[in-house]
Amino acid sequence: MASRRRMLLKVIILGDSGVGKTSLMNQYVNRKFSNQYKATIGADFLTKEVQFEDRLFTLQIWDTAGQERFQSLGVAFYRGADCCVLVYDVNVAKSFDNLNNWREEFLVQASPSDPENFPFVVLGNKVDVEGGNSRVVSEKKAKAWCASKGNIPYFETSAKEGINVEAAFQCIAQNALKTEPEEEIYFPDTIDVAGSGRHQRSSGCEC
Amino acid sequence: MLAEVGREDEEKWLAEGIAGLQQNAYYMGRALDTNNLRDALKYSAQMLSELRTSKLSPHKYYELYMRAFDELRKLEMYFKEETRRGVSITDLYELVQHAGNVLPRLYLLCTVGSVYITSKEAPAKDVLKDLVEMCRAIQNPVSGLFLRSYLSQISRDKLPDIGSEYEGDADSVIDAVDFVLQNFTEMNKLWVRMQYQGHVHEREKREKERNELRDLVGKNLHVLSQLESVDLVMYKETVLPRILEQVVNCKDDLAQYYLMDCIIQVFPDEYHLQTLETLLGACPQLQPTVDIKTVLGRLMDRLSNYAASSGEVLPEFLQVEAFSKLSTAIGKVIEAQVDMPIVGAITLYVSLLTFTLRVHPDRLDYVDQVLGACVKKLSGKAKLEDSKATKQIVALLSAPLEKYNDIVTALKLPNYPRVMDHLDNETNKIMAVVIIQSIMKNNTCISTADKVEALFELIKGLIRDTDGGAFDEVDEEDFKEEQNSVARLIHMLHNDDPAEMLQIISTVRKHILLGGSKRLPFTVPPLIFSALKLVRRLQIQAGDVGEDAPTTPKKIFLILNQTIEALSAVPSPELALRLYLQCAEAANDCDLEPVAYEFFTQAFILYEEEVADSKAQVTAIHLIIGTLQRMNVFGVENRDTLTHKATGYSAKLLKKPDQCRAVYACSHLFSVDDQDGIKDGERVLLCLKRALRIANAAQQMANVTRGGSGPVTLFIEILNKYLYFFENGNPQITSSVIQDLIELIMTETQSESTAADPSAIAFFNSTQRYIRFQKQKGGALGEKYEPIRV
Numbered sequence A: 001m002a003s004r005r006r007m008l009l010k011v012i013i014l015g016d017s018g019v020g021k022t023s024l025m026n027q028y029v030n031r032k033f034s035n036q037y038k039a040t041i042g043a044d045f046l047t048k049e050v051q052f053e054d055r056l057f058t059l060q061i062w063d064t065a066g067q068e069r070f071q072s073l074g075v076a077f078y079r080g081a082d083c084c085v086l087v088y089d090v091n092v093a094k095s096f097d098n099l100n101n102w103r104e105e106f107l108v109q110a111s112p113s114d115p116e117n118f119p120f121v122v123l124g125n126k127v128d129v130e131g132g133n134s135r136v137v138s139e140k141k142a143k144a145w146c147a148s149k150g151n152i153p154y155f156e157t158s159a160k161e162g163i164n165v166e167a168a169f170q171c172i173a174q175n176a177l178k179t180e181p182e183e184e185i186y187f188p189d190t191i192d193v194a195g196s197g198r199h200q201r202s203s204g205c206e207c
Numbered sequence B: 001m002l003a004e005v006g007r008e009d010e011e012k013w014l015a016e017g018i019a020g021l022q023q024n025a026y027y028m029g030r031a032l033d034t035n036n037l038r039d040a041l042k043y044s045a046q047m048l049s050e051l052r053t054s055k056l057s058p059h060k061y062y063e064l065y066m067r068a069f070d071e072l073r074k075l076e077m078y079f080k081e082e083t084r085r086g087v088s089i090t091d092l093y094e095l096v097q098h099a100g101n102v103l104p105r106l107y108l109l110c111t112v113g114s115v116y117i118t119s120k121e122a123p124a125k126d127v128l129k130d131l132v133e134m135c136r137a138i139q140n141p142v143s144g145l146f147l148r149s150y151l152s153q154i155s156r157d158k159l160p161d162i163g164s165e166y167e168g169d170a171d172s173v174i175d176a177v178d179f180v181l182q183n184f185t186e187m188n189k190l191w192v193r194m195q196y197q198g199h200v201h202e203r204e205k206r207e208k209e210r211n212e213l214r215d216l217v218g219k220n221l222h223v224l225s226q227l228e229s230v231d232l233v234m235y236k237e238t239v240l241p242r243i244l245e246q247v248v249n250c251k252d253d254l255a256q257y258y259l260m261d262c263i264i265q266v267f268p269d270e271y272h273l274q275t276l277e278t279l280l281g282a283c284p285q286l287q288p289t290v291d292i293k294t295v296l297g298r299l300m301d302r303l304s305n306y307a308a309s310s311g312e313v314l315p316e317f318l319q320v321e322a323f324s325k326l327s328t329a330i331g332k333v334i335e336a337q338v339d340m341p342i343v344g345a346i347t348l349y350v351s352l353l354t355f356t357l358r359v360h361p362d363r364l365d366y367v368d369q370v371l372g373a374c375v376k377k378l379s380g381k382a383k384l385e386d387s388k389a390t391k392q393i394v395a396l397l398s399a400p401l402e403k404y405n406d407i408v409t410a411l412k413l414p415n416y417p418r419v420m421d422h423l424d425n426e427t428n429k430i431m432a433v434v435i436i437q438s439i440m441k442n443n444t445c446i447s448t449a450d451k452v453e454a455l456f457e458l459i460k461g462l463i464r465d466t467d468g469g470a471f472d473e474v475d476e477e478d479f480k481e482e483q484n485s486v487a488r489l490i491h492m493l494h495n496d497d498p499a500e501m502l503q504i505i506s507t508v509r510k511h512i513l514l515g516g517s518k519r520l521p522f523t524v525p526p527l528i529f530s531a532l533k534l535v536r537r538l539q540i541q542a543g544d545v546g547e548d549a550p551t552t553p554k555k556i557f558l559i560l561n562q563t564i565e566a567l568s569a570v571p572s573p574e575l576a577l578r579l580y581l582q583c584a585e586a587a588n589d590c591d592l593e594p595v596a597y598e599f600f601t602q603a604f605i606l607y608e609e610e611v612a613d614s615k616a617q618v619t620a621i622h623l624i625i626g627t628l629q630r631m632n633v634f635g636v637e638n639r640d641t642l643t644h645k646a647t648g649y650s651a652k653l654l655k656k657p658d659q660c661r662a663v664y665a666c667s668h669l670f671s672v673d674d675q676d677g678i679k680d681g682e683r684v685l686l687c688l689k690r691a692l693r694i695a696n697a698a699q700q701m702a703n704v705t706r707g708g709s710g711p712v713t714l715f716i717e718i719l720n721k722y723l724y725f726f727e728n729g730n731p732q733i734t735s736s737v738i739q740d741l742i743e744l745i746m747t748e749t750q751s752e753s754t755a756a757d758p759s760a761i762a763f764f765n766s767t768q769r770y771i772r773f774q775k776q777k778g779g780a781l782g783e784k785y786e787p788i789r790v
């Protein structure tokens, strides 16, 4: 029954450390923002129910560590993602330059069946900082990059002021929904009625 | 090879695990679709049994775990639907406890527990407490860590935190914190214990795997930091002490290093500032193998970024005395870790210095204190040979220069030169160049003798040979580069007050005279020019300074004379000669005849005794003639002596053409345009005639040796001198004398034996054209030229 699976949409947020991934997620899920920086370790998700065309979905939003040394276990959690959100800080050029790396790394590691059409959404965050006076990446430049990568939807956000956060995640959910389920459908070759025997092979553990 | 096999095997085991997991997941899904709870539980337990493997590395295990994790979400959703349909969650919670194996059972319990909390049929804290206790049953490190991280994940948004919908009574806030701390503690124990498992020879592999698992443990700290209830008080009184207790007591360097790093990154700046003592207090208690310098470096980095973020937070730093706490802590760490290599200690001081420069730029005393601590650490040891350590010292010494853009500030730091003393000669020089470059870049003017003294003491590595500094090892290019930078530096030393400026010059002189033969040629000239600049300044202000003023040109000239002498002893006679002439000219401008005469005498002595190379002699003689020609201070007698000598030297040059040219140049010494006193036509003519005789002799010699072509050019050159003095109104030079010379040249150029020298002919032609032109122009000069036929 595919419908049960389709009720859960998996979203991965990637981007350099400090661009505001955690803040965006917290703003969206809990409507909270903190000025303090608290590094994310490993990967971690929050869920949020979203209503869409009269159906209820659970958005599973995975926030990841931007600092490489806090990503020691690898990225097995990319698997089965329905949408990938790339975040950069409009005030930090390097964080924009790195979007390409994050995107490619995601495509390599998650290896979606149709990489060309896998949905990404790009967020240019922290547009509130100094009234926009300290920004170094223009909207035009960001949009041009998004266009060159197959028309990735682009939003300018502020996790702090809550600008565009709701709209961005609405779009993220919408795009996640469009993705065909990745799950390789499993067909057992023999009908194992008893379901016995297999787990005895697992060894080396007393529990 | 072995690793290769291991990897292949692992792939196989993972594939088997995935296959088993998928099969059971398939049946679990079917059971869920047909609403068969019993089967769903059975298959899900079987599915989870795949996680009981101990054959997979953490990365692969994580892959398997993630698949199980995704499947469990379906089960969780089913449980939710069931409770909505009226099934009792307590019953479900009971039911899953029947699963046979512990590990699957606990995964199922956590999954139901998540729904249990959401249902609010029991207080969140009770369910969580129950679960975190039960997880103790798994003592295998890898499966235990993943199970607990599953618990942490599913409970993440259900903790009885402040403002959460699961917030219970006042105590439950503590319980949320307690729950995470307990899970953290258990996970850390599992993680640390892992190192004692398996064979000794697999230690390296095990440590690598252990390292991969670290984020599972660290994530708990992230969860804590996100809790609303972990405010400063809670952090200070409960959270931090409990984490640190775990960190210190586990006595495991891997865990200690990682967790300290986590604490610093995960909790906010204000918290660190307000708990500095506690956090820093843990540092000396860590294992000696912990890379504490990186940990503390990152802490200071964070704090200085915080200070830079807004001026408003600065009072906080002062209030908690951040600098002195950090400084003390670093001292204690260095003391405690006796085996810490020197580079580690210095790196710590660099971090502390960077911190204070950013946070307290006005506190020079702090800067000096850091440098002083460093000196203390270095003292009693021989010069540093460790290149990494010296690099850090260069960083340490460069930091204040970069910050203040002003060496003058660094010169105020008593410990600055003391640190430099600990550098090896090579690095000492590099640092000295860095200092000079900083001065150049910032156009820093060093304006007192005291500062100059301090500065030259600082860069003494460039100024003189240091003990043991083997000179021949030095690269010639590098040496030139260094000495040129010293030369440039000398130009940056200035004070408007002549007395102070003279002090500066004397100070520089004192230092550079110790430089030895290779350095003096680079360093003496800039000093001479700097002093001459001062002379010129005095001369402009002249009149109001009497003989007994502290600073007179005369005094300066005396110093100059002695300074150049050092150079001639070196020996760089040609350079010294030039400088003597330069000084003579300056003395001339100051109207100091005896001084100027003395400089000329010195130059002549050098010429006679030291300038041996014929080419150098030619250059020198023309310099002498040129300078002498410009002198106007000399009385007749002195002048005669000097011109006589100059002419004498000229006639004695090695090659005839050189002799000839020098001698006709001397003609100018007897006729100076703006000096009426010096217009001795006769002696001019004598000079020119003498030049002609030499040209003749040169030609004859050429005829003998080459059987033809002579230096006819010399005659044309002399002709031009004739024309010059002719126009100048020298009565001795008549048109007929000129006519004779023209005729002579004509015969020479047309003679059969002479292979025509095209450039000589062109020269002669243009000279003739000039004469014709003057004739045509008419006027007095034209009339004068009239008799000459060309």
Ligand SMILES: Nc1nc2c(ncn2[C@@H]2O[C@H](COP(=O)(O)OP(=O)(O)OP(=O)(O)O)[C@@H](O)[C@H]2O)c(=O)[nH]1
Binding pocket: A015, A016, A017, A018, A019, A020, A021, A022, A023, A024, A034, A035, A036, A037, A038, A039, A040, A041, A064, A065, A066, A067, A125, A126, A127, A128, A129, A157, A158, A159, A160, A161
């Ligand atoms: N002014 C402003 N600050 C923001 C905004 N979003 C995040 N920040 C701040 O930026 C810092 C970093 O934010 P995080 O959300 O922790 O960044 P991150 O991307 O999760 O960083 P990692 O976890 O290290 O990968 C915090 O101090 C936030 O308060 C924003 O929209 N505007």
Ligand SMILES: [Mg+2]
Binding pocket: A021, A022, A023, A038, A039, A040, A063, A064, A065, A066
């Ligand atoms: Mg984050």
